[in-house]
Amino acid sequence: MSVIESERFPLTEEMEEAFVVDVDFHFRAPVEKLLPYIRSDVVKRNLKITGFPPTTSYWFPGYATPMGEGGLEAHGTVEDGEDIVEVMEAMGIDMPILTPGYNKLPDSQYPLMKTEIAMAYNDYIIEEVLPTHENIKAVGLIPQWDPELAAEEVRRVGDEEDIVGMYGFFGHYDLLGNKEYDELFTELVDRDLPLALHGGGTANWNQKDPIGQSLRTWSCAYGLVHPVRAIMMTGNMIMTGVFDKFPELQVAMIEGGVNWVPFVGQRLDEMYQDHPEDIQMTERMHEMGQVYLDKLPSEYIDENFSFSSQPMSIPKNPRHFEATLEMINAKENLLFATDFPHYTTELHNWTFEHSAIDEELREQILSKNAERVFRI
DSSP: OOOOOTTTSOOOHHHHHSOOEEEEEEEOOOHHHHGGGOOOHHHHHHHHHHSSOOOOOSSOGGGTSTTOGGGTTTTOOOOSHHHHHHHHHHHTOSEEEEEESOTTGGGSSOHHHHHHHHHHHHHHIIIIIGGGOTTOEEEEEOOTTSHHHHHHHHHHHTTSTTEEEEEEEOSSSOOTTSGGGHHHHHHHHHTTOOEEEEOOSSTTSOTTSHHHHHOOOHHHHTTTHHHHHHHHHHHHHHHTTHHHHOTTOOEEEESSOSTTHHHHHHHHHHHHHHSOGGGGGSHHHHHHTOOSOSSOHHHHHHHHEEEEOSSOOOOSSHHHHHHHHHHTTHHHHEEOOOOTTSTTOOOSTHHHHOTTOOHHHHHIIIIIHHHHHTTO
């Protein structure tokens, strides 16, 4: 394997001394590692032929970077626990929370195959990866395309010691405000597990509509669509009463950006106070007999959501960055993430280099917030 080159991302002494929890360390185990854990002989046979199930690709990031291959493994390839430990040492990461590197998996046409891969991935990391080092943690992959199976997977692996949450997507799929996901939320809350949601799918936008047909650059397809999907998922879960029914549920939004967070809170507050009556027609709220939300939408964002730092998109004006950190409640809700091994990988140097971040806030961002959200 190859890890990040120190010449490009040098670690200072203070960066090495800081305790760092990375909430988005992508671990894309190769098919060969998963095959022993695939239960279906049919799925196993086909994975041997094709590798990971094919998906359509509308916008190719490889055209936008000098790395080629989309930049997904621009900084290294990790296949097992020993590889992860090597990267931890090279990047100054003390506790990686492994996120599945299969972000196009939901686009595959075959639910049976997708579910088998999700379960095999969870079994592989539990049996062979997490025992490698006491500080390696992971979020388990849920088959989000099947709400019942998603809940069952939480029951199956959610009590494992080093599984610190479950992992789904905010791509172009069913929004989780749908009442069918209540069983999933019940299982998460019963185990005190957060739900980590990451951008997923082929750049998150359907090519078959006018917007999708008009997109031309990865800067738009990734840079703008990820936060748009994250916004829609956040708003949908709030406005359909997910957190009224499950007030203890915590959701970590990963790689969706943070700059939009205060805008969405303010916007939803205004719209809701102007037009609150249709809340009663959402399935969950109607079943509960609840007329209005218990809180303003912005309060749910502050109390039930956290957000990963990468991509941080730091404003050039220091005062603007300071205001952004305050408005997103960074001292409680900002989680450090590298996005390793993607081309967009970010280290934690920015938490030392910016005057808006003091020692206390730095510690919260780099470790304390993640330890609270993921119950570490």
